[in-house]
Amino acid sequence: MEYIVDVFTHKTKGGNKAGVILSKEEILISECQKIATRLNLSETVFVKKIDSSIFNLNFFTPKCEIEFCGHASLAAFYMLKKLKMIGEGKYIARLKFRDLSVIVEKNKIFLEQDDIVLSGVIDKNSIVESLGLKNDELDKTIDIVIAYSGLRDILIPVR
Structure with a gap:
């Protein structure tokens, strides 16, 4: 089953679109990539039920597989709830690198996320150059x- 969900909106338009593919069977990585490329959204999530509370999530952009996407994860659990495949309660989103807790309430979905870790950039000049920026366009007070x-x-x- 294939869906396109507008995340972060209370209306049917706007927000941040994500593709959601619900499957009972494993889908080959090459097929996932073809589907994500065809949908041409920033991210598409492929969802497979493991058991009543655990769902395997894999994420693809039109170009490649990625580790994680927050808005696509929310879209996945929104569709599972909308289709009455789950109800209110606690669930696990199984990612390739870890499990995340998901709490589904009547009108809300909460997704556990790691604390943000910040690290420095080694070659600032190549980043600035790749974006076509000039050094004087940067805010020098923030790294x-x-x-x-x-x-x-x-x-x-x-x-």
């Missing part, structure tokens, strides 16, 4: 950092 909470992001302070 460029890599933030990790399941997926790495580079935070670049610009003026």
Whole structure:
């Protein structure tokens, strides 16, 4: 079953779209990649039920598999609830690198996430250059950092 879900919105439009694929069988990685490429969303999550409270989640962009995506995880549990495959309660999202707790309430879904870990960037010049920025466009009072909470992001302070 294939769905597109608008996450972080109370309306049917807007928010952050994620593809959700619910499957009873394992899907080959190559097939997951084809589906994610066809959907052409920032992330598509592939969900397989392990037991009544554990769901395996795998994430793909149109280009590659990634470790984790928060909004796609929320989309997955939203669809499971909407389709009455789960009710209110505690669940586990099984990722490749760890299990995350998920709490489903009547009108809310909570997803456990790691604390954010910040680390420095070794070569600031290559990052600035790759974005076509000039050094004087950066805010010099804040460092460029890599933030990790399941997926790495580079935070670049610009003026």
